[in-house]
Amino acid sequence: MRKRATVAVVLLLCLSFSLFAMGNQEASDSAPAEAEAVPSVEQKITFVVNNEAEDMDPTTSQETFALPVINNCFMGLFTTDDEGAQVPGLAESFEVNADGTIYTFKIRENAKWSDGKDLTADDFVYSWLRVMDSSVASQSAGMMKPYIKNGSKFWDGEVTAEEVGLKALDSKTFEVTLEAAAPQIMQVFNIRCFYPVRQDVVEANPDAWHRDPATYICNGPFKVKEMNFGESVVLIPNEYFWNADEVKLEEITFRTIPEQTTALTAMETGDVDGIYDVPGAEIPRLRIESDELYILPSCGTTYYLLNNYSEGLDDVRVRMALSLALDRTEIVDVIAQGIGVPALGLIPPGVYLDGKDFRDETDFAGVTGVAQIEEAQKLLAAAGYPNGEGFPELRLGYYTNPSVKKLVEVMQQMWKKNLNIDVMIENADWQVFFADVQNHDYDIAAMGNGADYSHPSPFLETFGADDPVHFVTWDNTEYNTYMEAALTSTDEKTIAENLHKAENLLLEESRMLNLYHRGFTMMMGDHVKNWRRDVLNMIFFHYAYVE
Amino acid sequence: MNDTISDRKPSLDFTPVRASREESEAVTTPSLTYSQDVWRRFKKHKSAMAGSIVIILLIFTAVLGPIVSSHTYYEQELDYANIPPLLEIYKISEDSYIYLHKHLKVIRVTPEGRLIERVKPLKDDFLKKTMLYEINGVEIIIDYNELPVVMHDTQGQQFEMTKKMNKSYLLGTDALGRDLLIRVIYGARISLLIALIATLANFIIGVIYGGISGFAGGRADMIMMRIVDIISAIPLTLYVILIMVILGAGLQSIIIALSSVYWVGMARIVRGQVLALKEQEFILAAKTIGVSTFRILLKHLLPNALGVIVITATMLIPSAIFLEAFLSFIGLGVSAPMASWGTLCSDSLEALRSFPYQLFVPAMAICITMFAFNFLGDGLRDVLDPKLRK
Numbered sequence: 044m045r046k047r048a049t050v051a052v053v054l055l056l057c058l059s060f061s062l063f064a065m066g067n068q069e070a071s072d073s074a075p076a077e078a079e080a081v082p083s084v085e086q087k088i089t090f091v092v093n094n095e096a097e098d099m100d101p102t103t104s105q106e107t108f109a110l111p112v113i114n115n116c117f118m119g120l121f122t123t124d125d126e127g128a129q130v131p132g133l134a135e136s137f138e139v140n141a142d143g144t145i146y147t148f149k150i151r152e153n154a155k156w157s158d159g160k161d162l163t164a165d166d167f168v169y170s171w172l173r174v175m176d177s178s179v180a181s182q183s184a185g186m187m188k189p190y191i192k193n194g195s196k197f198w199d200g201e202v203t204a205e206e207v208g209l210k211a212l213d214s215k216t217f218e219v220t221l222e223a224a225a226p227q228i229m230q231v232f233n234i235r236c237f238y239p240v241r242q243d244v245v246e247a248n249p250d251a252w253h254r255d256p257a258t259y260i261c262n263g264p265f266k267v268k269e270m271n272f273g274e275s276v277v278l279i280p281n282e283y284f285w286n287a288d289e290v291k292l293e294e295i296t297f298r299t300i301p302e303q304t305t306a307l308t309a310m311e312t313g314d315v316d317g318i319y320d321v322p323g324a325e326i327p328r329l330r331i332e333s334d335e336l337y338i339l340p341s342c343g344t345t346y347y348l349l350n351n352y353s354e355g356l357d358d359v360r361v362r363m364a365l366s367l368a369l370d371r372t373e374i375v376d377v378i379a380q381g382i383g384v385p386a387l388g389l390i391p392p393g394v395y396l397d398g399k400d401f402r403d404e405t406d407f408a409g410v411t412g413v414a415q416i417e418e419a420q421k422l423l424a425a426a427g428y429p430n431g432e433g434f435p436e437l438r439l440g441y442y443t444n445p446s447v448k449k450l451v452e453v454m455q456q457m458w459k460k461n462l463n464i465d466v467m468i469e470n471a472d473w474q475v476f477f478a479d480v481q482n483h484d485y486d487i488a489a490m491g492n493g494a495d496y497s498h499p500s501p502f503l504e505t506f507g508a509d510d511p512v513h514f515v516t517w518d519n520t521e522y523n524t525y526m527e528a529a530l531t532s533t534d535e536k537t538i539a540e541n542l543h544k545a546e547n548l549l550l551e552e553s554r555m556l557n558l559y560h561r562g563f564t565m566m567m568g569d570h571v572k573n574w575r576r577d578v579l580n581m582i583f584f585h586y587a588y589v590e
Numbered sequence: 591m592n593d594t595i596s597d598r599k600p601s602l603d604f605t606p607v608r609a610s611r612e613e614s615e616a617v618t619t620p621s622l623t624y625s626q627d628v629w630r631r632f633k634k635h636k637s638a639m640a641g642s643i644v645i646i647l648l649i650f651t652a653v654l655g656p657i658v659s660s661h662t663y664y665e666q667e668l669d670y671a672n673i674p675p676l677l678e679i680y681k682i683s684e685d686s687y688i689y690l691h692k693h694l695k696v697i698r699v700t701p702e703g704r705l706i707e708r709v710k711p712l713k714d715d716f717l718k719k720t721m722l723y724e725i726n727g728v729e730i731i732i733d734y735n736e737l738p739v740v741m742h743d744t745q746g747q748q749f750e751m752t753k754k755m756n757k758s759y760l761l762g763t764d765a766l767g768r769d770l771l772i773r774v775i776y777g778a779r780i781s782l783l784i785a786l787i788a789t790l791a792n793f794i795i796g797v798i799y800g801g802i803s804g805f806a807g808g809r810a811d812m813i814m815m816r817i818v819d820i821i822s823a824i825p826l827t828l829y830v831i832l833i834m835v836i837l838g839a840g841l842q843s844i845i846i847a848l849s850s851v852y853w854v855g856m857a858r859i860v861r862g863q864v865l866a867l868k869e870q871e872f873i874l875a876a877k878t879i880g881v882s883t884f885r886i887l888l889k890h891l892l893p894n895a896l897g898v899i900v901i902t903a904t905m906l907i908p909s910a911i912f913l914e915a916f917l918s919f920i921g922l923g924v925s926a927p928m929a930s931w932g933t934l935c936s937d938s939l940e941a942l943r944s945f946p947y948q949l950f951v952p953a954m955a956i957c958i959t960m961f962a963f964n965f966l967g968d969g970l971r972d973v974l975d976p977k978l979r980k
Contacts, residue, residue, distance in 0.1 A: 323940065324765060327692075328692060328693065328943070331694060332737060373668055449766060451926065452666070456665075456927070469838060469925065
C-alpha cells in the first residue's frame with residue numbers, strides 16, 4: 044500500500060526474537076531426508092505476480108513486485124533459514140568488537156558472481172557506498188546511512204568515500220564501522236539494499252543493467268535467463284552459487300498477470316503453480332474448496348488518517364467517537380475476509396521488543412473489537428453534536444481499489460447508523476489521492492503502513508516530527524519527545540518504554556482510525572515444497588522443489 | 591382481359607355505377623394529419639411498441655420503485671452479504687428451516703424463503719474442516735472435507751432440501767448485504783437522467799448549432815464545423831478525466847462532460863439537413879417576403895428536419911447510457927454508495943466466480959434498456975419517413 048524509505052534510526056530486535064512468522068507450515072515439516080529424494084518430476088514452476096517491476100536493482104528498488112526476483116537472485120551477508128531464523132549467507136562468519144561498533148565479516152571463499160568471477164569485499168564496499176551516494180538517489184538510503192559511520196555525511200557530500208566506515212581488509216574480509224552501537228543492525232543487514240551488486244556491469248549501464256539478462260549479474264541461488272517484459276521473468280539456477288548443490292528447481296517463471304481474477308482462473312485450471320494474491324471476494328469460497336490457499340501474517344496495519352485541522356475533527360471526543368463507532372470485527376470479517384486481525388492499537392502483533400510482544404503491552408484506550416455505540420454517542424454529544432445534529436459533513440477520501448471501496452462504504456454506513464452523521468466518500472486515483480494527502484487536503488483518508496523490518500518504530504515515526512513524507516497533520520511536542528528519547532537510546536528497555544508512551548498517546552488522542560492488521564493471501568500448489576514467504580513479504584524459492 | 595367493361599353486355603347481376611364527378615373524387619378514407627399517420631403506423635410497428643412500453647415501465651419503476659420498496663440503496667446488512675435470489679432451504683425440524691450459504695454461513699429462514707437471522711457457529715474447526723451449529727436444539731454438522739459440502743445431524747442423517755425464491759431480497763444482495771433490486775432501480779434513475787441530459791444537450795445545443803452553421807453557410811459554416819471537428823477529435827474519456835480533476839469525481843462531472851461534447855453528432859446531421867433544405871422554394875419564398883433568419887430556421891427548416899432529429903436523438907440515447915455505464919465501470923462514475931449500472935457491474939466482477947448473479951442483474955438491465963431504445967429508434971425511423979408509407 045505504501046512504499047517509502049523509512050528512516051531507521053534505532054531498532055532493537057534481539058536475534059533470538061527475530062520472529063519471522065513462518066509462511067508455510069508444511070514446508071517446515073518436510074524432513075531434509077525427504078527433500079533429498081531423487082526428484083522424478085520436472086523441477087519447473089510458474090508463479091504469477093500481478094505487476095511488473097520497473098526497477099530490479101537491489102540498491103534502488105522499492106517496488107514490491109521486484110522482490111520475488113531480487114530475493115531469489117541476490118543474497119546479502121545473511122539469509123534466513125526455513126524457520127525464518129537468521130543464518131550466514133555470503134558471510135561465513137563475523138566478529139564484533141567489544142563496544143559493538145566494528146563488525147568484521149569473513150566472506151565465503153566460494154562466494155562467486157553468476158558469471159564465475161570471485162565475489163570480494165570490494166564488491167560490498169562499492170555496493171554499500173552506492174546506496175549512500177546521493178547522486179544515485181536510492182530511496183533505500185535512509186535504511187543504511189544512519190547506521191554506517193559517516194554515512195549521512197557522505198550523503199550530504201561532507202566527507203569522501205574513504206572516510207565512510209566501510210573497508211576491505213583483504214579480498215575476503217569486510218569491515219564495517221558503525222556510527223554507534225546498534226544491536227538491531229543484524230536485522231537491518233537483511234534489507235535488500237545491503238545486497239552487493241557488480242561494479243563493472245552497473246557502471247557500464249547504470250540505468251538499465253537490471254533490465255537485461257546478460258548484464259543482470261547476481262550472486263544468489265538463481266540467475267535470470269529471460270526477461271520478457273509485459274509477460275514474464277524466467278530464472279534458472281546459478282551454478283556459481285556457493286550452495287548450488289542444494290538448489291533443486293531447474294526453472295522458475297514469474298509470469299505477469301495484472302488481473303487477479305484471471306490469475307485465479309489460471310491457478311484453478313492448473314496452468315500455473317502459484318499466485319501472488321487472491322481476489323478478496325473469492326477467499327471464503329477458496330477457504331472451503333481449496334487446500335492451496337495460504338493466509339499469512341504480514342507486518343502491516345491499515346489505518347485511516349484524521350485531519351485535526353478539519354472542523355469537528357479538532358476535538359478529541361469526536362475523533363474517539365468516530366473510532367468507537369466502528370465495529371472492527373465486522374470490518375475484518377466482511378472486508379478483509381477474515382484474513383486480518385482487528386487493530387486495537389497501531390503496531391501489529393508479532394513485533395518483539397525487549398523480549399515481549401509489543402502489542403501485549405499496549406493500552407488500547409478503550410477501543411475493543413466491537414462497536415461501542417453508547418460510548419461513542421455520549422462522546423459525540425459531549426462535543427456538541429447530540430445525535431449527530433449540526434455535525435459538519437466530512438470527506439472520506441480513498442484511492443481506486445475494489446476492497447478499499449467496500450471498506451469506506453462500510454465505514455460510512457456504520458457512522459450513519461451508529462452516530463447519525465454523514466460523510467461524503469471521495470474517490471481518486473492513487474497519484475492524485477496521495478498528492479492531496481501530502482498537501483493535507485483531506486478530512487479522513489485511507490492509508491496504512493507495511494514495515495520494512497519488524498519493529499515498532501517505522502509505524503510510529505510516521506506520526507513524528509521527523510517524518511520525511513509528513514502527511515499527518517499533527518505536531519505534538521510530547522510525542523516528539525518520546526520518539527526522540529527512543530530513537531537516540533541504545534537501551535532496549537528505554538526504547539520500548541518510550542515507544543509505548545508514544546503509541547499510547549497516539550491512541551488516547553485517537554490520532555488515526557486504526558482498523559486492522561493485515562495479512563497476505565496467496566495460493567501455491569501442494570506439489571511445491573519448501574518455499575517461504577515472510578511477514579516482510581519476501582518470497583524465497585531458494586531450496587524449493589516440486590514433488 | 592383484353593376486352594374492357596364497356597364492351598361486355600350488362601348482366602342481370604351487375605348494374606353500372608353512375609357516380610357523379612363529386613362522388614367519384616371523394617376521399618373515402620379518413621383524412622390523416624402527419625402525426626396521426628405516424629401514430630397509426632407506430633401502433634402497427636411491434637418492436638417499436640414493445641420498446642416504448644419497456645421504456646415507460648422503466649421510467650415508472652425508476653420513479654416509483656424506491657418509494658414502494660422497503661429497502662434503501664445504501665442500507666447494509668453485513669450478515670446477509672451475497673445472498674442469491676434462489677435459496678436452497680433445508681428443513682431441520684418441523685418448524686425450523688435454514689439456508690446454507692456458499693460460504694458456509696447458516697441463516698434461519700421461513701419455509702417460504704424469507705430470511706430471519708444469521709446463526710453463528712458453535713464451533714468452527716478449520717483443521718478438520720467441519721462446523722457445528724445448533725438451531726432450535728438440533729445440532730447440525732457441516733462437513734466440507736469433500737465437495738460438495740455435506741450437512742447432517744449428529745446421527746449422520748441428511749436434511750430434506752427445497753429450492754425457494756428469496757422473498758426478502760428478490761434479486762439477492764451484494765457483497766455488503768444491500769438489496770440488489772433497489773440498487774438496480776436506482777441505477778435506472780441515473781441512466782435515465784443521463785438519457786434525459788443527452789437528449790436535452792442534443793436538442794438545445796446540437797440542433798441550434800447545426801442549424802445556424804448550415805443556414806449561415808460560407809465562412810461561418812467552415813469555422814463552426816472545424817470547431818466540431820476539434821471537439822470530436824478528443825476522446826470523451828479524456829474530457830471526463832480532465833473535468834474530474836477540477837470538479838472531483840461524481841455524476842456532475844459526467845453530466846458536464848456529456849453535455850459539453852455530446853451534441854456534435856447531432857450538429858453535423860442537422861447541418862446536412864439544413865444545407866439540403868435551404869435551397870428549396872419555400873425557403874426562398876420566405877426569404878423573399880422578408881422573414882427573419884431566426885424565424886426561418888425555427889419555423890421552416892427545423893420542422894422539416896424533425897424526423898431525422900428525433901431519430902438521431904433516440905439512437906444517441908443508448909450510447910449515452912452505455913457511456914455512463916462504461917465510465918462508472920472503469921471507476922470514473924458516481925460516488926459510493928450511489929450505484930449506477932456500470933458501478934454495479936464493476937463491483938460484481940471481484941466475486942464473479944462465486945456470485946455471477948451480481949453481474950447478471952445489472953448487465954440484464956443494461957441490455958434490456960439498450961434493446962428498448964434501439965427498437966424505438968428503428969421504429970421511429972420507419973414510421974417518420976413518409977416514403978415508407980403504405
